[in-house]
Structure formats: C-alpha cells, structure tokens
Amino acid sequence: KAGVTQTPRYLIKTRGQQVTLSCSPISGHRSVSWYQQTPGQGLQFLFEYFSETQRNKGNFPGRFSGRQFSNSRSEMNVSTLELGDSALYLCASSVGQALTGELFFGEGSRLTVL
Amino acid sequence: DQQVKQNSPSLSVQEGRISILNCDYTNSMFDYFLWYKKYPAEGPTFLISISSIKDKNEDGRFTVFLNKSAKHLSLHIVPSQPGDSAVYFCAASETETSYDKVIFGPGTSLSVIP
Numbered sequence: 001k002a003g004v005t006q007t008p009r010y011l012i013k014t015r016g017q018q019v020t021l022s023c024s025p026i027s028g029h030r031s032v033s034w035y036q037q038t039p040g041q042g043l044q045f046l047f048e049y050f051s052e053t054q055r056n057k058g059n060f061p062g063r064f065s066g067r068q069f070s071n072s073r074s075e076m077n078v079s080t081l082e083l084g085d086s087a088l089y090l091c092a093s094s095v096g097q098a099l100t101g102e103l104f105f106g107e108g109s110r111l112t113v114l
Numbered sequence: 115d116q117q118v119k120q121n122s123p124s125l126s127v128q129e130g131r132i133s134i135l136n137c138d139y140t141n142s143m144f145d146y147f148l149w150y151k152k153y154p155a156e157g158p159t160f161l162i163s164i165s166s167i168k169d170k171n172e173d174g175r176f177t178v179f180l181n182k183s184a185k186h187l188s189l190h191i192v193p194s195q196p197g198d199s200a201v202y203f204c205a206a207s208e209t210e211t212s213y214d215k216v217i218f219g220p221g222t223s224l225s226v227i228p
Contacts, residue, residue: 004157033215033216035218041220042120042203042218042219042220042221043158043203043205043218043221044218045215045216045217045218048215056215058215090157090158092157102160103150103158103160103216104157105157105158105159106157107155107156107157108157
C-alpha cells in the first residue's frame with residue numbers, strides 16, 4: 001500500500017512569510033504526527049492529530065499550527081517564518097490506537113528560510 | 115532540556131565488529147523505548163522496541179538492552195554491515211498501549227567501514 005506522502009518535498013521561503021505543508025497518511029491510519037528535524041536537535045515533536053482533533057502538542061510557539069481533515073490528511077502551517085525554522089519537517093502516521101513502534105514516516109519537507 | 119539524550123553524535127565501526135549505540139533518558143515516567151534508523155533523504159524507519167518490563171529484546175542482528183535504574187538503554191548491532199550506516203534515533207514514550215507523544219533523541223550517525 002502507498003506510504004506516507006508529504007508535499008512539497010523542498011521549498012524556499014523568506015523571513016516573515018508563511019508556509020503550509022501537507023501530509024497524506026497511509027490509508028486507514030487515523031493518527032498523524034509532525035516532527036521537526038534539525039542538526040543536533042534530532043526529531044522534535046510538534047503535534048499529533050487523531051480523528052481531526054489535536055491530542056498532543058510539543059513545545060513550539062503558536063506560529064506553528066496544524067489541522068487534520070476528515071480523510072485524515074493533515075496540514076501544518078508556520079507563520080512569520082524565522083531563519084531558525086529551516087529544517088526537515090517529517091510527518092508520521094499510525095493506526096492511532098496503540099503505539100507499538102509502528103510510526104510510518106514520510107520522506108519529509110525540507111524548508112529553507114532565507 | 116532534552117529528555118532523551120544520545121551523547122555520541124557519531125560512531126565509526128569496522129565491518130563485522132559490534133556497534134553499540136547508547137541512549138540516556140531523564141523522565142522516569144518513560145515506559146516504552148524505540149530505536150529508529152534513518153537514511154539520508156528518507157524518513158525514519160522503526161527498528162526495534164523494548165518495554166520497561168523487559169531488560170533485553172533481540173531481533174536478528176539487533177539487540178536492545180534496558181537498564182531502568184540507570185535510565186539507560188543501548189542498541190547492539192552484531193555483526194555490523196556497511197548497510198547499517200545511518201542515523202539512529204532513540205525514542206521514548208510514557209505508554210505502549212495508548213498513543214502518546216514520542217520523544218526522540220538527537221541521533222547518532224553510525225558509519226560502518228568496509
């Protein structure tokens with residue numbers, strides 16, 4: 001079956017702009033979580049959605065937001081971009097009912113802020 | 115404050131020898147631990163997990179050891195192969211049976227030298 005799909009794969013923005021990233025989970029998966037990966041920081045949890053509801057949120061400022069649609073697809077938005085927002089943003093999907101290591105990651109969206 | 119630490123950013127090992135990747139955590143509520151492997155330009159993939167009721171879990175060449183009193187776990191790869199060269203993320207969660215946010219360490223880049 002098709003894996004987790006993230007779009008766009010690469011994008012360049014300038015400071016102050018906003019960006020929207022999209023994630024399509026594996027069919028049947030109802031949980032989508034987002035992570036930011038930067039050198040030295042590893043993967044930092046942003047938020048997790050299940051059945052259109054945000055269940056968990058990491059320690060990121062309010063400029064980072066997300067949502068999930070009824071078809072489980074998810075978007076994350078970053079407003080007023082800063083240079084430090086340059087990172088690889090990874091989306092992961094899971095069935096959502098039990099965590100057994102089965103987080104399936106997409107290939108990520110690499111954001112560069114100039 | 116990082117709750118999951120991987121103090122070695124990189125590790126080089128000869129092919130055929132043992133690779134030992136270490137991970138320490140600070141949150142005593144963590145009850146479930148996972149290792150993910152990540153190749154460049156790909157999303158992380160699940161490797162192996164361990165619940166706190168065990169002190170060892172083995173899957174082929176990969177073994178994870180957990181020392182809960184020391185809040186320490188390690189991943190052993192024996193024998194190491196060039197294809198194992200990747201970034202390895204240690205991750206932890208408070209529960210296994212219901213979804214909770216997964217906290218990742220910063221990663222250790224393993225290079226297996228032929």
